[in-house]
Amino acid sequence: MSLNTDMPVRVAAVTPVTDLVKRFRFERMDGHPMPFFSGGAHVVVSMNDNGILRRNPYSLMSNPDDSSGFEISVLRVPNSRGGSIFMHEQVRPGDQLTVSQPVNLFAPDHRGRKHILFAGGIGITPFIAMMEQFSRDNIAFELHYAIRSRSHGAYWQQLLERYGPRRIKIYVDEENTFIPVAEIADNQPLGTHLYVCGPAGMIDGVLLTALRAGWPKENLHSERFLAPPAGLPFQVFLETSNIHMTVGEHQSILEAAEAHGCDAPYMCRGGACGQCETEVLSCDGTLQHNDIYLSDEERASGKKIMICVSRFKGQKLVLQL
Amino acid sequence: MLVAGIKSRPEYKGLDVDAHAKRHLFVLEGEGAQALIDQVGAKGRDFLAKSEILYLAAAAAPKAYDVALSALSPDVFWHAPTLQPLLFRLRACLDLARMGTRLYIAGTEGFIGQIMQVAMEYGIDYHSIHTEHRGSAARRVQCVHCKGITDNVTTSPFACTHCGLPLLVRDHYSRRLGAFQGVNIDAEEPGTAPAPEEMFP
Numbered sequence: 001m002s003l004n005t006d007m008p009v010r011v012a013a014v015t016p017v018t019d020l021v022k023r024f025r026f027e028r029m030d031g032h033p034m035p036f037f038s039g040g041a042h043v044v045v046s047m048n049d050n051g052i053l054r055r056n057p058y059s060l061m062s063n064p065d066d067s068s069g070f071e072i073s074v075l076r077v078p079n080s081r082g083g084s085i086f087m088h089e090q091v092r093p094g095d096q097l098t099v100s101q102p103v104n105l106f107a108p109d110h111r112g113r114k115h116i117l118f119a120g121g122i123g124i125t126p127f128i129a130m131m132e133q134f135s136r137d138n139i140a141f142e143l144h145y146a147i148r149s150r151s152h153g154a155y156w157q158q159l160l161e162r163y164g165p166r167r168i169k170i171y172v173d174e175e176n177t178f179i180p181v182a183e184i185a186d187n188q189p190l191g192t193h194l195y196v197c198g199p200a201g202m203i204d205g206v207l208l209t210a211l212r213a214g215w216p217k218e219n220l221h222s223e224r225f226l227a228p229p230a231g232l233p234f235q236v237f238l239e240t241s242n243i244h245m246t247v248g249e250h251q252s253i254l255e256a257a258e259a260h261g262c263d264a265p266y267m268c269r270g271g272a273c274g275q276c277e278t279e280v281l282s283c284d285g286t287l288q289h290n291d292i293y294l295s296d297e298e299r300a301s302g303k304k305i306m307i308c309v310s311r312f313k314g315q316k317l318v319l320q321l
Numbered sequence: 322m323l324v325a326g327i328k329s330r331p332e333y334k335g336l337d338v339d340a341h342a343k344r345h346l347f348v349l350e351g352e353g354a355q356a357l358i359d360q361v362g363a364k365g366r367d368f369l370a371k372s373e374i375l376y377l378a379a380a381a382a383p384k385a386y387d388v389a390l391s392a393l394s395p396d397v398f399w400h401a402p403t404l405q406p407l408l409f410r411l412r413a414c415l416d417l418a419r420m421g422t423r424l425y426i427a428g429t430e431g432f433i434g435q436i437m438q439v440a441m442e443y444g445i446d447y448h449s450i451h452t453e454h455r456g457s458a459a460r461r462v463q464c465v466h467c468k469g470i471t472d473n474v475t476t477s478p479f480a481c482t483h484c485g486l487p488l489l490v491r492d493h494y495s496r497r498l499g500a501f502q503g504v505n506i507d508a509e510e511p512g513t514a515p516a517p518e519e520m521f522p
Contacts, residue, residue, distance in 0.1 A: 109446075111441070111444050111446070112444045113443065113444040185420070185421075186419075186421070187419060188419060188420040189418075189419060189420070190415055190418040190419060190420060190422055190443050190444065190445065191443045191444020191445060192420050192444070193444075211341060212341055213341075213343070213420070213421050214339070214341045214342040214343045214344075214420070214421030214422070214423065215420050215421065216423070216446065216448075216449030217449075218446035218448050218449045219420070219446065219449070
């Protein structure tokens with residue numbers, strides 16, 4: 001249950017961007033305008049993959065002011081749980097999908113006087129919408145974008161043409177050019193905010209470098225979507241719904257509950273937002289917390305679990321759901 | 322007479338010199354000088370070489386804290402004659418400051434509020450500002466009726482210095498204005514306000 005405001009959409013266009021990235025455009029089936037969103041927002045796309053319901057969050061990358069449609073870009077991830085493969089191989093123009101209302105857990109801080117964006121690979125997508133907004137509002141920003149190779153990197157040429165080399169800096173692994181994070185963090189006017197989206201190692205590295213350069217944590221922002229990690233199957237009893245279920249190897253507790261007809265709350269499905277926080281009634285085993293939401297004290301208490309990404313090892317887990 | 326549990330009531334968690342900061346800007350008033358002197362006692366003198374101190378003696382002038390602060394030999398020490406030039410110089414400091422500069426404010430609540438007002442214009446998140454309340458508990462209060470602000474209010478109710486209404490001083494605080502809210506206490510029956518009580522000595 002995500003407030004039950006999901007929108008049926010038609011796939012209006014599928015555009016290959018690189019070998020591994022495709023862009024999808026969605027328009028509403030009922031002809032109504034899409035809701036406006038703010039840069040950094042994402043939607044959860046629901047896919048019916050041969051009877052398996054898959055729901056993945058994707059950052060919106062179209063112009064936040066354009067309510068004629070939403071656009072997302074999807075990186076094909078081999079050996080993943082299958083959402084990106086489904087999007088790449090099965091989804092064609094004209095198909096019907098369902099998307100959630102936009103949710104923003106990565107909004108720019110409008111009190112900032114300057115905004116520095118660090119992107120790694122497909123982590124560029126939320127920044128494309130953010131930069132539209134900064135540019136429209138005449139707000140100072142610069143983008144530091146790291147890609148593996150010029151052929152694998154998505155959108156870097158278009159961004160360079162649109163905003164110019166003064167604001168867009170491209171770094172290419174293959175050419176041994178890397179983002180000089182320490183130098184950038186070292187010399188910024190007071191009131192600058194920093195945003196990073198990319199692989200986990202990059203996010204950790206950028207945040208740590210900025211903290212060491214004396215930045216307060218309030219000026220540092222990051223977004224990481226965690227795919228639910230696979231693990232051994234386990235048993236869960238949902239007390240309120242009176243459902244005994246097995247959570248499969250490649251399933252999250254949330255996905256298993258949905259497959260059993262339980263309408264559990266969720267928003268980001270990536271362990272970040274806190275919407276799916278569920279009370280643990282009894283736990284004969286160990287909770288494996290994989291989220292970035294619960295505090296250390298909450299984890300230690302053993303009373304709460306984020307069912308979108310966390311797992312369990314042991315005999316029996318009873319949840320208030 | 323104060324309503325407990327008002328969320329906007331500011332908390333002052335005390336100065337705690339940040340080891341990662343590249344530059345420290347201390348803006349101190351009156352007894353707030355002692356908050357920095359205590360930090361030197363607790364953390365050593367190393368951070369002083371990277372520190373700039375703006376000091377307003379105000380009510381603590383007889384205690385000559387300016388001599389003690391100056392004797393710490395910070396990178397820059399400046400003794401402000403009044404609040405206005407201090408705010409002017411603070412803006413100049415913040416204009417030139419880089420990320421990695423940490424702001425510390427200590428003194429009375431009215432002073433802390435007015436310095437934070439300036440800091441927030443520069444995009445500094447108030448959570449990242451270190452504050453410590455020292456000296457008088459007197460409040461800076463905005464009359465919610467005429468919008469006039471009165472400094473150094475020590476009683477509740479008190480007569481608004483702008484419109485004269487007797488005002489109940491609340492814990493309800495505005496960061497934007499750097500002031501507590503004062504609400505007319507005898508609006509239903511004018512002339513029935515209780516006698517002022519010394520609440521913020």
